[in-house]
Amino acid sequence: MQKVAVIGAGTMGNGIAHVFAQNGFTVHLIDVAQPALDKALDTIVRNLNRQLAKEIITEAVKQSTINNLHTFTDLAAGVKDAELVVEAATENADLKLRIFRDLDQFTAPGAILATNTSSISITKIAAVTSWPGKVIGMHFMNPVPVMKLVEIINGYATESEVTDTVRELSLKLGKVPCIVNDYPGFVANRILMPMINEAICALHEGVAGVESIDTVMRLGMAHPMGPLQLADFIGLDVCLSILRVLHDGFGQPKYAPCPLLVNMVTAGHLGVKSGKGFYKYEGAGKDLTVSDRFRQ
Structure with missing residues (x-):
């Protein structure tokens, strides 16, 4: 298998395209908007430069x-x-169903269709x-070039x-595949x-403030970041969408x-993507400052 198409040039899509291309696959990155594709390529180059600076890859690999990357x-x-x-693509059921109906028409017989x-x-x-059956x-986990699962x-x-086949492909990407069955939310x-x-x-009920909740989970449970900061990075809209799938699925x-x-x-307070969630994100580097609203 050498040709891989990735649909969606957002955070996950450009990360997935990056790891396939870095591991020798010819990758077609697809998005409806050319500016999104241009931004994705810029992001991939920045991430490659970061890997190069840390001596994770060589200039030749970069x-x-x-x-290996081509945009459409x-x-x-x-x-x-x-x-x-x-x-x-965006975590929206109607959008994904529409894409897969189109893929059914446009892909070659025998192609594996993954979401x-x-x-x-x-x-x-x-x-x-x-x-x-295909x-x-x-x-994948975010950031895709870093996370192993x-x-x-x-x-x-x-x-x-x-x-x-997908398990073997994941291993070739340097990832650790875990096979699960189709229930709401899967395992992760x-x-x-x-x-x-x-x-x-806990925040809503006044048990503690943002910093306290996140510090307890970081220092007490050895999590790399607290759950509220993690929610900001995932996107609060994405968290809400997943919780609704779980609620509908399990009742x-x-x-x-x-x-x-x-x-x-x-x-519209969606976390990092909007500049404000449980924390505020200011400046080009998205420096972290705690929102005054949630200080204790």
């Missing part, structure tokens, strides 16, 4: 990675002859295609050969999102999103 605004042209397609969804049912996505979840999710009809977000939601509830009150989270998303 150049070959860049040479036309989906049909971008996925033509691709042996693997990884969809990394980077963090919570949406693989079985539901696969059902809109003619070959549901559809699988390939859930790939959560591989089998849909109800996913063929074992497809699972084996079924465990992570209730923890983040509970931290938001249990413990998955109900905290009202504070709902209000913050409604107000």
Whole structure:
């Protein structure tokens, strides 16, 4: 397998394209907007330069990675002859279903269709295609060039050969694949999102402030960052979307999103991407300063 198409040039899409290209694959990065593609390429080059400065890669690897990347605004042209397609569009079920209906028409027979969804049912996505056995979840973690985990999710009809192929591909990327089955939130977000939601509830109920909650989890539980800061980096809108999938899928009150989270998303306070969430992010380097609203 040499040709990979990645749909979506956002944070996850450009990271996925980066790791495939760095490992010798020809990558077609696809997005409807050329400025998004230009920004993605700039991000990839910056990340490659960071790796080069840390002596993680050589100049030759940097150049070959860049040479392996090709951008497309036309989906049909971008996925033509691709042996693997990884969809990394916005976490929106209707959008993903529409993309996979199109992929069913435009991809070559036998191509593996993977989705980077963090919570949406693989079985539901696969059902809109003619070959549901070729559809699988390939859930990378952010930032993709750094994080080792790939959560591989089998849909109800996913063929074992497809699972084996994706597992082997993940190993070639230097990742650690973990194979799970198709239930709401899979494993990663079924465990992570209730923890983040509970931290938001603790803030909402006045148990402690942002800094205190995050410090307890960092120093007491050895987490690299606190749950509220992590929520900001994930995107509060994404957290809310995943919690709603969990709540709808399991029907249990413990998955109900905290009202504070709902209000913050409604107000447009989405975390790093909007410049304000549980923390404020100011300046080109996104320096972290705690929002006065949540100080104790």
